[in-house]
Amino acid sequence: MEFAPHTDADVRMMLDALGLASVDDLFAPIPSSLRYERPLDMPEGHTEIEVLRELGALAARNRSTDELVCFLGAGAYDHHVPSMVWPLLSRGEFATSYTPYQPEVSQGVLQALFEYQTMISELTGLEISNASLYDGGSALGEAVHMAASATGRKAVVLAGCINPLYAAVLRTVARGPDFELREARWGSNGTADLDAIRALADGAAAVAIQTPSFLGTLEDVAAIADVTHAAGAKLIVHFDLTSAGILEAPGVLGADIVVAEGQPLGNHLNFGGPYVGVIACRREEARRLPGRLVGETTDREGRRAFVLTLQAREQHIRRAKATSNICTNQTLNALGTSMALAWLGPEGLRELGETCLAKARYCRDRLVEVAGAKPAFDAPAFKEFAVRLAADPVRVCERAAADGYLAGLPLAEHLPGRGLDDALLIAVTERRTREEIDGLAESIARACKEEA
Amino acid sequence: MEFAPHTDADVRMMLDALGLASVDDLFAPIPSSLRYERPLDMPEGHTEIEVLRELGALAARNRSTDELVCFLGAGAYDHHVPSMVWPLLSRGEFATSYTPYQPEVSQGVLQALFEYQTMISELTGLEISNASLYDGGSALGEAVHMAASATGRKAVVLAGCINPLYAAVLRTVARGPDFELREARWGSNGTADLDAIRALADGAAAVAIQTPSFLGTLEDVAAIADVTHAAGAKLIVHFDLTSAGILEAPGVLGADIVVAEGQPLGNHLNFGGPYVGVIACRREEARRLPGRLVGETTDREGRRAFVLTLQAREQHIRRAKATSNICTNQTLNALGTSMALAWLGPEGLRELGETCLAKARYCRDRLVEVAGAKPAFDAPAFKEFAVRLAADPVRVCERAAADGYLAGLPLAEHLPGRGLDDALLIAVTERRTREEIDGLAESIARACKEEA
C-alpha cells in the first residue's frame, strides 16, 4: 500500500517539465558509488488488510491488561482514560499538526497547551510549566540541568526511593555534563532520611526526591525542602499528579522544580510510551526552563492570542547555549493529560485520590489477612505499596497471571541488594474493584502456599 | 454519571426566575394521578468506568469474528472496513448532527450525501439514488411500494432465491397495503425460472429478484427484465454492491428499481445493524422515491450549494399521502459506504470483485476435494455458494467453531422444506486467506468424518 498519489502520467509529465528522462535522473546528485541499487532487505509492501492482520496477530501474542487484572504500577498505571479524550486528540487538526510555528493557524494547539500549563501549575504549586518533555525519566534529567544552571553546581543528591528507571535515565544523561550523583539511602520506613540528605547536600545543585516514592510512601517535602535550602540547593520533586487532589502541591511545600510522569492522566499504557514528561518551576527560573513554552499575547486587533515564547532559551535560537536540546516533545500526550484533568475537575481529582488511597489500603490489608503478607514499609502511602511474601514474588506473579492477575512488580530485580528479595510492589488504581482485590489476595495466598 | 451541567445553585436561580418553589412544580402540568413517584425499576446510575466494565464483560461473552474466522454471510459480510472510514465518520460534526434541515450549516453532510447518491447511481446504473433507507429488507419493501404506485397494481412476484430475511420483512410490511406476494420457485441450478416468472407476472406491479441470489448464484437480469416488462411490471433487483466492479449494473440490464444492503461497504458487522438500505430508480420515478434526496442548487451568491429536495414527496409535507413514512434514515452508514467506495475507486472495486470471486471458487473446490462436499447448485456464483455436506451442517458448524471457524449458514433453518437439510451456505470475502480457507476445508472434513 503506497500513499503517493502519482500516476504514471503524472510522473511522466513532471519529469518532462524538469527535462529529465527518468526517475533515476532525480538521484543524479548522489555519487554512483553511493547509489543503492538492490531492493532493501525487508519484505515487500502489503495492503491495509494484510498489515492489520499481521499486527493483529502480533498483538494477540501479548497478554494485555484487558486480559489480566492490573496491579502493576512502578511508573505506569492502569488508570481510567476518559472516553472523550482520544477521539478528541485523534482529530486530524490536532494529531496531524506540527509544532505550532505559525501561531495564526495553530491557536487550537497553543491554547490547549496554555490550558495544560495552567493545570500543571495548579497541581504542582509552581507558576510555570513548559509544554511537555519526553517522559518522567527525562524530566528528572532536565530538572537537574536546571538546578545545575541555577546554582552553578554539579552534584545532585538522590534521596528516598526514586524510581530506579528514572534514576537510570538520570545516570545516563548525567554523563554529558559530568553531574555527580549522590545517593542518600532511604530509611527503614521507606522514606528519605533527613540526616543522610543533610550529610550529602553540601555543595549540591539539587536534592531530588519522589513522592509518593517508588515504594509508594509519602515523603515529608517541607522538611526535606528546609534541609535542601539550608545547603543552598534546589529541591526537585518527582510527583504523582493523580495524588494532587489530596496531597499538597510540592511547590507549596518548598519544591523548586516539580517533575512528573503524565501518563496516569489521560494516556494509555502503550507498553511504556508515548507518555509525557511534566516539568514546572518558579517564575524566576523561567529562562532556564527546557522546551516549548506557550504564552499569552494579543494579535494586531488586540484579540487574545497564544504563541510559543521565551524562545531565546531554545535550541533553534540559542543553539549550543540552549537550556535543552528538546525540539519535538509529547504535546498530544500533554493535551491528553489536560483533557483528563478537565474531565475530572477539582472534585474528580480529589475523588480519584481518595479512591486510590482507600483501595490500596484495602488491598494491603487483604494481603496481610488472606495471604500472610507483611507490609514492607510502615510509612503512609498513596496508591502503591510493597509487601513481603512467604514465597518468591516472581513465581507468585507467574501463578497469579495464570489466575488472570498482573500481581505487581517483584522488587528484587529493580532494587537489588536491598534485602527486598521477598517483596512485591503493588499498585491499586480507581479501576480496581473490591472483588478484583479479593481475587488477587486469594490468588497470591494460593500461590504462596503452593510455592512454599 | 449524568450529563446535565446544572449545579444546585443553577437550579435554584432558574427556579427563582420562574417563580417556582421546587423542581416538582415543573411537573405541575401532569395530573397527580399520572405522576410517577417511585424510583424507576432499574439499576441506579453508574460511572463511565463501571459502565465500560459491565459492557466489556458482556461483550466478552460473545465470540466475535475477531475470534472466529468468518465464512458466514447471508446478508451481512466480513469485508474490510478501511481504516480511514470510522475516524472520519466519528468526527462530531458528522456524527452529532441532525438531518440537514438548515442547509447553510449542513453542507458537509449534504455534499457527502450528494456524492453518495452519485456513486450509488454509478453502481446501480440508475440515475437517482435517495440518501438511504433502513436496511436491505426495508429497501425491498419500499421498492415494492414504488412499483405499486407506478403501476397501480398490488401483486409482486418474488423470483429466484431472495434472502428469506428480506422476504420476511416484505411480507410484514405488505400487510398494510395488502400487497399480494407470489413466489416463483427457483430452478434446480439455484436461479430464477423464467417460465415461473412469466406464469405469475401477469397483472403484477413488480418482479423482484436478488443477484447474486441468496444462494450466491447470478441471475440473468436482462432476460428477467424482458419477461417482466412484457407483463407491464417493474423489475426490482436486490443487488450486491461489492460485485459491481465486475457485474453489470442492473439498471443497464433493464432493472427499474435497484435496492441493496450497503453494509458490506464501509460498515462493521455490528450484530446486524446499523446497516444501510440502498435504493435507486430512474428519473421518471423520482417523485415516487421514498426518503431524503439531496439536490444541487446555488446560493444567493451563485455558489454551488446542496439541499434536501423534492420534499413534497415526504411525510413532513405530504403527510398521509407521502411516498413513505421514513424520517430518520441511515445517513452515517451511507456515508460509510461512499467513503469505502471512494477508497476503493473503480479499480479497487474491480479487484474486490475479482478477489471474492476467485476465493469463493477456491473455497468451493477445496471443500469438494478435501471435505467431500457437493456444490448444491451449478449456476455461476459470486462470493457465496451452497454445498451439501455428508453430515448435519448445524453439527458441522459447531465443530468448526471449536476449531475457530464460523463455517457458514446451515440452510435448512432459513429455507425449510426445500430439500436443503444437508446444505451449508458459505461466504468468502477478500479478507480470507488461502490458509484460512484450507483450514476451513480441513475442519469441515474432520467434522463430517466425526459426525458420520
Add this chain to the structure above:
Amino acid sequence: MTQPSPPRLALAEEQLVFERSRPGRRAGRMPPLDVPAAPAEAIPEGFRRRRAPLLPEVSENELVRHYTRLSQRNWGIDTGFYPLGSCSMKYNPKLAEDAAAIPGFRRLHPLQPESQTQGALQMLVELERSLCAVTGMAGVTFQPAAGAHGELTGLLIMRAFHEHNGQRRKRVLIPDSAHGTNPASVTLAGYQTQEVPSDSRGLVDVEALEAMVGDDVAGFMITNPNTLGLFEENIERVAAAIHSVGGLLYYDGANLNAILGRSRPGDMGFDIVHMNLHKTFATPHGGGGPGAGPLAVSERLLPFLPGPRPAFDEASGRYRWDEGDDRSIGRMHTFWGNFGILVRASSYARALGSDGLRHVAERAVLNANYLAHRLRGTYDLAFPAQPMHEFVLSARKQKARGAKAMDIAKRVLDYGFHAPTVYFPLIVDEAMMVEPTETEAVETLDAFAEALIAIDAEIGPNLEELKTAPHTAPISRPDEARAARNLVPRWYPQAPEPVHDPEDAGPAEKPSI
C-alpha cells in the same frame, strides 16, 4: 450587546470528490491473490460489467482531507447549541462510542448461533427491562430502526390485534399537531388518518375526539407532551374514549425526554409506545441517522410483536431468540435492529440509571421553562400554558414587522447557534419550536435568549441583513425552488441538460423537521 459571532464553520468551498479525481490515482488496494484467479467464464457473457463505474480516483491523503473539510462545513452538537425542537439534541456521550467499538459487539455477525452471542442477547434483554421500566410497558421489540419505523410496526400490531379479534377497522386518529410521520405511517399500515383538532390551549380537543370515535377507529396516536411541548392533561379521558370503542392508544415517544421517571405512558393508558433512542437516549443522530426506534407494548399485545425477540431462559440460564407464534406480525428488520445504536443506548441507560433519568427530565423541563421565560417578553408563546421540555414560539409579531420565522432562524445561525425547528407544528403560525435539552448550561440558554432578543431588535434598523441571513455560514440561503424544479440528483462529468419539473417545488415555508 449580543453580536453575531465570527464563523465557526469552514467557509472555503470544497470540490466534489469526483472533481478531485485523476485517472489512475488510488487509495485502497486488495491483497494480491493467493488463490488461482477465476477464469473469464466464471461470469457468463453479458453479466460482466462493461464500463467501469465513475468512482473517484483519489489518494487516501486527499480523501481524508476531503471528508475532514466537509465535516468542518457542518454543524453538530459537538460544535454548539442545537435547540432543534422535537429532536432532543442533547450531548451524545463519548462513552457510548467506546462501548459500541468493543470488538465483541462491533465484529459480531447477526446470524451467529446463540451460543456465540450470549453477551449481546443479555445486553438486549437488560435494555428491554430498562425500557419497560421507563415506559411502564410489558415488552419491547428492538427491530425498528427509527421512530417512524416504530410507528409502522406499532400500527401493524394494532391491525394484527384487531384482525385477530375479527375486526377490520378503518380509521386512525391523530391530533392536528402531529408529526408528519404519524399520518404517513397510518397510510402505510392501510388505515385512514383523521385529524383531531386542538383546543385553544393547544391540547387535544377531547370533546371533538369523543365525537369522532367509533368502532371503526383502530386507534389514536399522540405524543405526550404533545408537539407543542404541552402535557395532555386529559390523556386519561382520551384513553377512556379510545378504549371504550376497542381502539388502541399509541404513544409517539419523540418527547419522552420530558417525563423520564416522572410519568409513564403505560400508566396513562397507552398500549403501544415507541422510543427514539437517538433522542431520549442520546445516541448520535449521524447527520440524519442511524437511530433506533424500539417499540414497547402492553401485556395483551406482546404476542403480536415482531420476532425474533431476545429472551432469557430461566431453566437453562441461557439467552436465546424467541420467534413467537403466528400472531407475531413478522420481521420488520432484516436482522435484529440497529444493534450498534442499542449498545450506545444501553450504555446511556446504565450511566444514568433510575436516578439519572429522572434528573434528565427535570433538567430538560427546567431548561425549557427558563428559556421560554426569557423569551416570552419578546416573542409570542404559541400557547400560554406551562411547557414541558420544549416550547413553541410564534414569530407572528415579528412577521408583521417584516421578519418571518425563517428569517429569524437563519439569523440565529449568524449568532453562533443552530436554529430551532421552524414551521412545525403546522397549527402554529410562524412556529419556532425550541428544545434546549437538559445538557445545556444556563449560560448557553442566556446567550441564546439574548441572541433571539437581539435579532428581534434588528427588525427595524437591520432588517435587510436579517432577511438575507445567514452571512457567516459557509453558504447563504440556497435556492430550494430551483433544486426541485431542475433536479440535479447526482454529479455528471458534464452537466446534463436541465430537466424542468415545476410540479415538485415544495412550499417555501417547509417544516424543518
Add this chain to the structure above:
Amino acid sequence: MTQPSPPRLALAEEQLVFERSRPGRRAGRMPPLDVPAAPAEAIPEGFRRRRAPLLPEVSENELVRHYTRLSQRNWGIDTGFYPLGSCSMKYNPKLAEDAAAIPGFRRLHPLQPESQTQGALQMLVELERSLCAVTGMAGVTFQPAAGAHGELTGLLIMRAFHEHNGQRRKRVLIPDSAHGTNPASVTLAGYQTQEVPSDSRGLVDVEALEAMVGDDVAGFMITNPNTLGLFEENIERVAAAIHSVGGLLYYDGANLNAILGRSRPGDMGFDIVHMNLHKTFATPHGGGGPGAGPLAVSERLLPFLPGPRPAFDEASGRYRWDEGDDRSIGRMHTFWGNFGILVRASSYARALGSDGLRHVAERAVLNANYLAHRLRGTYDLAFPAQPMHEFVLSARKQKARGAKAMDIAKRVLDYGFHAPTVYFPLIVDEAMMVEPTETEAVETLDAFAEALIAIDAEIGPNLEELKTAPHTAPISRPDEARAARNLVPRWYPQAPEPVHDPEDAGPAEKPSI
C-alpha cells in the same frame, strides 16, 4: 488568477476552559467506594492538600465542544498542504491509528514479564530489521523519543566509545547549516560545537573541514541531504577525514525521506544514525509530538547502545530484553521508547515495504524538483544545484521590493496552505524552505506554486495587505515581543501584574523549526 481562499479554520474565538468553569459543575466521577474509606490520618498532618486546584468545572458536553472548537482553529495535514521544510509533513495513514489502538498493544504494561509481551517484542525486533535495512546499520535502540533525543543518545555513545578507547575528546563538528538541536545536543553530551562553513554550492566545505579535524574531534554530525535539501556529494571524503582522526560520523535522519531505498547512510560511512519516524515513517506529529527517534549504529558501536534492547533468542525461539553489558551507556527512556509510535511506524514499514519505500523517495524528490522548477523563475533558489526532497528559496529579491520571507509565509496562510519553514537554515538570507513530500498530488503543487507567484505579484499593488497578512486566519499576527516581555505562562482568575523582562524577547525573525 489565483486568489486568497475563504477561511478554512474557525474564526470564532474560544474561551479558555477555565472561563467556562462554574463552581460545582462536573464531567467525570469516580465509582462509589466499594471498600472502607481511608481514615483521615492515612495522610499525615501537613501532607494533605489545602486549597483545591483551580481545575475547570465544566460539563462533558462543554468540554467536548471546547476541544472540538479548538481543533477547528488548528491546521493539520488533514486540513491541507503543509510544506514545512525539514519536517516531512506527509500523509499520516489512518491504518497506523487502527494498529496502535489494538488492545494487545495499547493496553500493555511496559513492565509485564517477557512471557506476556512476546508479540510486542517481536514487532520491535522486526522493525529493527527494517530500519537496519533502510539505513545500512547493524542495530537499533528504540528508546529515543524524538530526533534530538536520538542525537543526545548518539553523542553519548560517541563519548562512551572514545572513553572506552581511553580518549577524552573535545570537539564535535557540525555544518553551519545544521539544525539547532545538533549543537544543543553536543553541549548536553559535554562536547564543544565547532561549525564547519558551507561552500558556495551549499555543501560542506571539505577543505575547511579537513583543516579543522584533529584527534580531539569526537565526531561530525550532518544531515544528508543537508538542510538545504542538497546531497553532500563529498560525503565519502568527509567520512574519510573524520575517520582518519578516529572520529565518528553521525547522521541526522531528518532528511532520510529523500534517499529511502536509494542510498544508505551506512554505505556513506556513517557510524550513528537517528531516524525521525514522525517524519520519514509518517507517524502523526501531534501538534509538537510525540515522535520517535530510534538510533541505529554500526557493528562496532552496538555494545554502547542503551539497554535493554529487544532480542530474539534462536535457541528458545523466544523474544526477550537484552540488557547489554557495562559498555552500554544505560537507559535513555524510562521504559522502551515511544512504543505506540513504533507500532504506527511498523505499520508504515509493512505497508510500504522495500518497493514502496523506494517509491517514497522517488516521489518526494520528484515533487520537490517539480515545485522548485515552478518557483525558480519568481524566487531565488538559495543554491542552484539540483535539490533532493526539499529546497530552499531566498526571498531576498522580494525583500528588496518590500516583502520579507515572514510576510510571504503569513500570506501563504491566506491562500489556503500552511507556510514553509522560514529563516532556516540560518546561512540563507530570507530563507523559505519547502518540502512538499511524496504524498502531495501535482495539482496541489501547481496550486501552491501559483499562490506563491501571486503573492510575489502582490508586492507592488497589494503590499500593505501582504505585509499585514494573514487576513483569513483565526488571528492576525500576534505580538511575540510582548509575549516574551510580559510573560503570561498560565491563566489566573484575575490577571496578574505584568512582569517585564526585556531580556527574553527573541529575534524577530526566528527560524520556524
